[in-house]
Amino acid sequence: MRRSHWAAVVLVLIMGVATFLTACGGGTTTTTAASTETTAGVETTAAPETTVPASTESIKIGQAVSLTGPSAAPAGAIVAATKEEVEYVNANGGILGRQIELIVEDDKSDVNGAVAAMTKLIEQDKVDAVIGPFPQFVESAARAVSEKAGIPTVLYIPPTIESAKDTSFNWTFLCTTGPDGLSDALLLLLQAEGYKNVLGIADGLSIHQETLALVKAQSEAAGITLTVLPDTWNLDEQDTGPIVAKIAAAAKKTNPDAIMVLSNPIHAPGIQKGLRALGVEQQIIGSPAATSPAMFMQGPSDANGMLAIGPGIVNAPALPDGYPGKEDMVAFNDRFLAATKQPADFYAGFGYDALHIVLNAMTAAGSTDHAAVRDVIQATTGWQGMQGIFNYSATDHVGIHGGFSEWRINNGSFEFVRDLNAGK
Numbered sequence: 219m220r221r222s223h224w225a226a227v228v229l230v231l232i233m234g235v236a237t238f239l240t241a242c243g244g245g246t247t248t249t250t251a252a253s254t255e256t257t258a259g260v261e262t263t264a265a266p267e268t269t270v271p272a273s274t275e276s277i278k279i280g281q282a283v284s285l286t287g288p289s290a291a292p293a294g295a296i297v298a299a300t301k302e303e304v305e306y307v308n309a310n311g312g313i314l315g316r317q318i319e320l321i322v323e324d325d326k327s328d329v330n331g332a333v334a335a336m337t338k339l340i341e342q343d344k345v346d347a348v349i350g351p352f353p354q355f356v357e358s359a360a361r362a363v364s365e366k367a368g369i370p371t372v373l374y375i376p377p378t379i380e381s382a383k384d385t386s387f388n389w390t391f392l393c394t395t396g397p398d399g400l401s402d403a404l405l406l407l408l409q410a411e412g413y414k415n416v417l418g419i420a421d422g423l424s425i426h427q428e429t430l431a432l433v434k435a436q437s438e439a440a441g442i443t444l445t446v447l448p449d450t451w452n453l454d455e456q457d458t459g460p461i462v463a464k465i466a467a468a469a470k471k472t473n474p475d476a477i478m479v480l481s482n483p484i485h486a487p488g489i490q491k492g493l494r495a496l497g498v499e500q501q502i503i504g505s506p507a508a509t510s511p512a513m514f515m516q517g518p519s520d521a522n523g524m525l526a527i528g529p530g531i532v533n534a535p536a537l538p539d540g541y542p543g544k545e546d547m548v549a550f551n552d553r554f555l556a557a558t559k560q561p562a563d564f565y566a567g568f569g570y571d572a573l574h575i576v577l578n579a580m581t582a583a584g585s586t587d588h589a590a591v592r593d594v595i596q597a598t599t600g601w602q603g604m605q606g607i608f609n610y611s612a613t614d615h616v617g618i619h620g621g622f623s624e625w626r627i628n629n630g631s632f633e634f635v636r637d638l639n640a641g642k
Contacts, residue, residue, distance in 0.1 A: 276319035277312070277586055279304070279576065280339030282350035282360070283374075287327025288453050289353045291512060292483075292565045296352065296374060297322065299569030302557040303550075313581050325351035325360075332356040336363045336371075346586040349572040350374055354424055357381060361390040370579070370592045372572040376425045377616050379432075389588075391595055391615045393571045395605065395622070397425060400505065401432035403527040403622035403638040404478065405440050407503065410624070410636060411525075413475040417468055417500075419447040419461070420480035426505055430480055445472050451485065458485050462492035469498050476501040483512035487520035501525060509625055509632055510563050518630035526632075527622040530640060531567040531604040533632045537623075542641050543602040550604060567604030574603065606640060 281300055284293035304320045312318055321343050323335035332351040339345045340363070348371040351360050357375045364371035368389055377396035408416060418433065420426035430446060437444040449464050469477060477500050479489050490502045502524045509528030513521045530537050534547035547562075550570055554562040562570075578601070579594035580586055598617070601608045606621020620642025624635035 274316065276317045277314070277580065278319045278321060278343060278345040279573070280336075280343060280345035280348045281320060281322045282325045282332060282335040282339060282348060283322065284327045284352045285322070285324035287331070289325075289327040292507075292510060293352045295560075295563055295565035296350075296569040298558050299554060299562065299566035300349070300573050302554055303570055303573050305557075306553055307577065313577055314584070314586075318577070321345060325353065325356065327353055329356045329359045332360045333363055336360060340364070340367045340369055345369070346580070346588075347371065347576045347591060349576060352568075354378070361387060364390045369588055370576065370595060372575050372595070374568045374572060378424055379428050382616050385613045385615075387615045389592055391575070391610060391617060393575060393603070393605070393608070393617060394568060395618050395620065396616060397428040397432050399619045399621065399639065399642070400425070400429040400527065401436060402620065402642070403624075404429070404433050404503070405436055405442070406638040407525065407527060407624050408437075408442055408476070409440060410638075411476070411501075413501075414442055415472065415474045416442055416444045416476050416478060417447070417465070417472055417474040418444055418478040418480070419449060419465060420478075421482060421485065422450045422452050423482065426480035426507075429505065430478070433478070444478075445474070451481075453482060453484070455485065458489055459492065462489055462496065465489070466493055466496040466498050469493075469500060474500055476503055478503045480505040480507075482507050483510040483515075486524070487513055487516055490524055491520040506564055506622070508627075510565065511560065513627065514630050521627045522629060524627045525635070526625050526627070527638060528625050528632070529564050529567055529605040529621045530623060531562050531570075532564055532623075532625055533634060534562070536632070536634045538634065541623075541637065542607065543604070546602065547604060562604070564605065571603035571605055571608070575601070575608070606642070 283297055284290045304318045308317050323339055325332040325335045336348060339348055348364060348369060352374045354375050371390045372393050374394060375392055376394040377392050379397055382396050418430050420430040434444050434446050447468055449461060451461055479486055479502055486504050486508050504524055504526035506528045508526035509532040530541055531547050534551040537544045551562045554566055575595060579591045582594045583590035596610050596612060599609045606618050608617040610617040620639035622638045623640055624638055625632045626635050
């Protein structure tokens, strides 16, 4: 894989989306001091005050996240959101009468890095809980570390179809919708728009491949003919010209109403631009990755007109009144915007949700006891996060299976079209 080129792209993206990893430096970051000012807005997830603190020592939250490597660009928003929310909670009294100390370790966007980061946080830093890591392909190894240690952990990783069915996990939880929720939202979008003949293709990410396979499996019952191209590409691909040519050839043959291109925000705009240059004018539909500000790094016009599915936090102020969680989403977006000078995106929502799931559980448990916190997370139902509504159980450690709306890209912004499965 051509890592040197991708590293350069990642660096540009990190600077472009201004995620402000100022204290990270590729190593360990500890946040203990609270800001004396807060951003105006309604907040329902900050912990209530407690009158009998069990300890005056800080509560240590370990964050394993991609500060370097191919996943660093989107993970930047996760880091920024987590840091901002820790400062916000601390400025409002912390939880259990104690301040939150955030300790950040780089998972380096690979399996070995994730295992090393989590091991250090658990064994050396003695954290009370872990949030992260981020890359989907480290899920199995990362969960094994926390399961063995017996420490409550909320990972940013979307599940695979197989891991979503696994009921053996005791200590680890996910906080991102998997292929089931994505495929459901995409089918609802296709039906709402009246598309009957669709062409589909996906990059090599498991979440995209499995989502496309589920849409294919369910399309006939939904009255849709979906032609899936077997071709794929990796995150470090420099030339998507051959892929664009294959899509264009298939579009000429099948004459679809729309084309689903489930891809990362680096390649999706360029693929649409390439298709337009070849005279392919059908509507392009993207995955939640297409609702990242990184879509506009190569110029807003490349992505113009694309449809995509994404949670409400994609553009909280644009949500209609009555949208589930709008008030909290707008308040969080205001704080994030004030801290980073960038609006919150769905990656920032990962950071918010994982942190508050853990802090809310500690508050409800009245302590940082590992088993007590784990039990509260597992019993959490009806909790509104930035990505949607969470319902965990002993047999469901994914917790979220929807949360999406339809968005249209217009001149560098995301316009709300309709709710798809936001309340699911």
